[in-house]
Amino acid sequence: MGLQTFALTLSLLIEAPVVWLILRRRLPAGREGQGRIWLAALAATLITHPLAWNANRLLVELAPFELRAAAIELTVILVEGLLFAGLLRAPRGAALASSAAANAASFLAGLWVLQPSHAWLWGWAAGMG
Secondary structure (H helix, E strand, C coil): CCHHHHHHHHHHHHHHHHHHHHHCCCCCCCHHHHHHHHHHHHHHHHHHHHHHHHHHHHHCCCCCHHHHHHHHHHHHHHHHHHHHHHHHCCCHHHHHHHHHHHHHHHHHHHHHHCCHHHHHHHHHHHCCC
16 A cells, blocks of 8 residues: 555545534435435545545645645645535535545544554555555
């Protein structure tokens, strides 16, 4: 498993539950409605994560980390929020809030994992593939 695959897996494990927790009370009840939230959250991450990863690689020479991260994460939040609003017919505010919370959680988890003292985590993951 490479670092990008590890990061994607971490994002999927964190973001989908956060989106579900926020949107579950704002959308139709029942298994179908709840399942649609999970599918939309997973799909949104699968779409935006590779794009964000590649955007970061392209911009690494042009902007400091803080600026790149802010621009990329804000773009991802907007795209995913619009996807949730469109696919799930979720209220725009709730859709954007769920995307913001989910991406903040996975971004902070990524920063935590990438601390030098946690190198065994991503080193282990990079050695898997």
